[in-house]
Amino acid sequence: MSVVEFKDVSRIYKNGEHEQKALDHVNLALEEGKFIVILGPSGAGKSTLLNLLGGLDSPTKGTIIVNGKDISTLTANELADYRAATVGFVFQSYNLIPTLTVIENVALVKEIAPTPLSSHDMLDAVGLLDHKHNFPSELSGGEQQRVSIARALAKNPKILLCDEPTGALDSETGVMVLKLLLSMARDMGKTIIIVTHNQNIARMADVVVRVKNGKIQSCESQAAPLAVEEVDW
Amino acid sequence: MKNFSLSVKNLTRKPGRTAALALLTAFLALAVFGGSVVVLSLRKGLNSLEARLGADIILVPDQAQSKVSFQNLFLQGTTGAFYMDASVLEKALEVEGVEKAAPQTFLASLKADCCSIKIQVIGIDPEKDFTVQPWIERSLARALGDMDVAVGCKVEADVGEIIRIYERRCKVVARLEATGTGLDTAVYCSMNTMDQLLKAAEEKGVSHRMASGDDVISAVYIKVKDGYDIDNVNSRLNSRVRKATAVRTRSMITGVSDSLAGVSRTVTILIVAVWALAFVILLLAFAMIIRERSREFAVLRLLGASRGMLSRTVLQESALCGLLGGVTGVGLSALLLFPFAQLIESALQLPYLMPDMINIVWLGLGTVLLSVIVAALSSVIAAYRLSRVDPGNALREGN
Numbered sequence: 323m324s325v326v327e328f329k330d331v332s333r334i335y336k337n338g339e340h341e342q343k344a345l346d347h348v349n350l351a352l353e354e355g356k357f358i359v360i361l362g363p364s365g366a367g368k369s370t371l372l373n374l375l376g377g378l379d380s381p382t383k384g385t386i387i388v389n390g391k392d393i394s395t396l397t398a399n400e401l402a403d404y405r406a407a408t409v410g411f412v413f414q415s416y417n418l419i420p421t422l423t424v425i426e427n428v429a430l431v432k433e434i435a436p437t438p439l440s441s442h443d444m445l446d447a448v449g450l451l452d453h454k455h456n457f458p459s460e461l462s463g464g465e466q467q468r469v470s471i472a473r474a475l476a477k478n479p480k481i482l483l484c485d486e487p488t489g490a491l492d493s494e495t496g497v498m499v500l501k502l503l504l505s506m507a508r509d510m511g512k513t514i515i516i517v518t519h520n521q522n523i524a525r526m527a528d529v530v531v532r533v534k535n536g537k538i539q540s541c542e543s544q545a546a547p548l549a550v551e552e553v554d555w
Numbered sequence: 556m557k558n559f560s561l562s563v564k565n566l567t568r569k570p571g572r573t574a575a576l577a578l579l580t581a582f583l584a585l586a587v588f589g590g591s592v593v594v595l596s597l598r599k600g601l602n603s604l605e606a607r608l609g610a611d612i613i614l615v616p617d618q619a620q621s622k623v624s625f626q627n628l629f630l631q632g633t634t635g636a637f638y639m640d641a642s643v644l645e646k647a648l649e650v651e652g653v654e655k656a657a658p659q660t661f662l663a664s665l666k667a668d669c670c671s672i673k674i675q676v677i678g679i680d681p682e683k684d685f686t687v688q689p690w691i692e693r694s695l696a697r698a699l700g701d702m703d704v705a706v707g708c709k710v711e712a713d714v715g716e717i718i719r720i721y722e723r724r725c726k727v728v729a730r731l732e733a734t735g736t737g738l739d740t741a742v743y744c745s746m747n748t749m750d751q752l753l754k755a756a757e758e759k760g761v762s763h764r765m766a767s768g769d770d771v772i773s774a775v776y777i778k779v780k781d782g783y784d785i786d787n788v789n790s791r792l793n794s795r796v797r798k799a800t801a802v803r804t805r806s807m808i809t810g811v812s813d814s815l816a817g818v819s820r821t822v823t824i825l826i827v828a829v830w831a832l833a834f835v836i837l838l839l840a841f842a843m844i845i846r847e848r849s850r851e852f853a854v855l856r857l858l859g860a861s862r863g864m865l866s867r868t869v870l871q872e873s874a875l876c877g878l879l880g881g882v883t884g885v886g887l888s889a890l891l892l893f894p895f896a897q898l899i900e901s902a903l904q905l906p907y908l909m910p911d912m913i914n915i916v917w918l919g920l921g922t923v924l925l926s927v928i929v930a931a932l933s934s935v936i937a938a939y940r941l942s943r944v945d946p947g948n949a950l951r952e953g954n
């Protein structure tokens with residue numbers, strides 16, 4: 323049973339006369355609980371795909387079914403509810419609120435998500451309980467990214483959408499973050515979708531989706547993904 | 556209240572921004588509350604003066620007007636001493652349209668060994684008097700006895716104390732409520748007592764009488780019968796009663812009413828100006844905050860916060876700033892107004908009586924409420940815009 327299904331989805335940006343087909347008749351089905359990596363060159367349409375899936379944008383054509391529900395026709399308010407309940411985001415920039423402490427940043431979702439998890443437990447899961455009363459500016463980049471993962475998880479979403487989550491991190495911290503994300507799929511049954519340029523990350527994925535010029539080039543399952551430690555960084 | 560703690564955190568973590576917004580509303584509250592208290596105090600002072608005068612017309616000796624300005628006499632307690640024959644009272648009563656007439660006799664005590672305080676002494680006839688007597692009755696159940704005095708609220712003498720006036724010992728039996736006028740600095744006694752005091756003053760070489768032994772009074776307070784035109788009665792008195800001049804009390808205090816209207820107008824303009832200015836500055840401040848905070852709100856949008864929650868957060872924050880500013884402004888003006896009431900009074904040269912505490916409390920609460928509403932109102936645009944930031948765009952821009 324696929325948790326995500328794109329049916330003939332196009333997203334066209336209009337710049338005056340010029341039309342940019344960011345996504346061009348995309349068909350894609352992704353299974354629940356998998357660690358999925360989306361690869362592709364710059365400008366391929368990876369972020370566009372993720373944003374559509376996350377309800378930050380709507381398709382020009384086609385249908386997107388998430389968790390059995392069509393999200394391509396939702397209104398702005400319905401999309402907000404969808405984001406609150408079903409998806410969590412992790413971006414290259416950590417998007418933490420600088421005036422709130424670590425635990426407060428995570429606890430924000432309590433007022434937003436319908437079935438939130440304990441902020442304390444989520445910080446424990448990402449190993450940052452000791453820093454819960456620090457402000458984001460007092461943490462390293464890797465630590466801030468882990469806070470944003472804890473915040474995304476605290477909403478208790480089915481799907482975690484990560485756009486270049488390790489893009490701003492050195493390889494050592496990046497590995498730590500990837501490990502964390504992988505364990506979310508393995509131990510918590512979350513569907514993790516990661517967009518990246520990094521071919522190496524693809525070697526640990528259950529599914530690798532390759533995107534080019536707004537089209538899906540391939541969508542392959544890997545029977546025996548490598549463990550994080552086995553990947554040659 | 557939902558997301559209340561988020562609003563509070565946002566405010567406390569940005570103390571500079573919060574203080575600036577609160578300060579703006581504090582100015583608004585200061586102007587509204589302070590201005591209103593001053594205007595209400597002046598109005599109460601004037602009302603009290605009118606009630607205290609209680610008379611439509613006052614008859615005074617012809618020479619009195621050149622001696623002292625009535626406004627000074629009643630407002631600032633300038634001591635005046637002028638006398639006419641007591642028969643003026645009967646003559647006045649004979650004039651058509653006069654309902655009541657009551658005599659008063661004035662005597663100024665000296666700042667000398669013979670007197671413990673320099674004060675205006677006013678003799679009244681408790682039977683006939685309808686201007687001061689009702690006031691005295693509020694504090695004293697019986698009539699003023701021989702050598703008894705009732706003192707205005709600003710006279711430094713307590714009930715039971717003995718004060719000396721021209722070597723005569725007078726007992727303070729009552730203290731009167733404040734009127735906000737010069738009448739507060741006077742001492743009141745019966746006509747009998749006044750006779751003795753006049754004699755005593757004469758012994759000290761202070762002469763009052765046109766001819767020794769005559770009965771003298773200083774003024775006759777007149778109430779006009781219903782249905783009679785006060786101006787007509789006034790002219791009749793002027794033509795019938797010799798050696799005395801009739802003056803309408805209204806004309807004595809029109810100067811006061813005019814100045815009061817002037818002050819009220821100034822204060823109103825001031826309030827409106829501060830209001831408009833504060834509102835515009837607040838609008839600008841919130842417009843700046845839209846830019847500053849769009850990323851923060853984009854993050855909340857990204858997490859799935861509804862538009863309602865976001866605009867509520869903005870409105871709650873600004874309302875809280877308004878509350879803080881309102882309380883500060885009211886507190887600040889109370890701190891300025893109450894201790895310096897005397898100063899304000901003498902600066903304005905108008906009767907000035909603080910409104911009742913309960914009214915001040917209501918006014919304070921109303922001002923705080925107004926500050927909250929104005930602050931919230933000026934953030935409506937910001938609330939609308941911030942609740943609609945596009946999470947995708949704002950976060951891309953930030954990268």
Ligand SMILES: Nc1ncnc2c1ncn2[C@@H]1O[C@H](COP(=O)(O)OP(=O)(O)OP(=O)(O)O)[C@@H](O)[C@H]1O
Pocket residue numbers: 335336342343344362363364365366367368369370371
């Ligand atoms: N809001 C937008 N307005 C106009 N064009 C856009 C917009 N967003 C994306 N595009 C265009 O759509 C195409 C796909 O963009 P997208 O951001 O999805 O690429 P990407 O695969 O994520 O690239 P990168 O790896 O560099 O992040 C690009 O050509 C981009 O210029």
Ligand SMILES: [Mg+2]
Pocket residue numbers: 368369370485
């Ligand atoms: Mg991208």
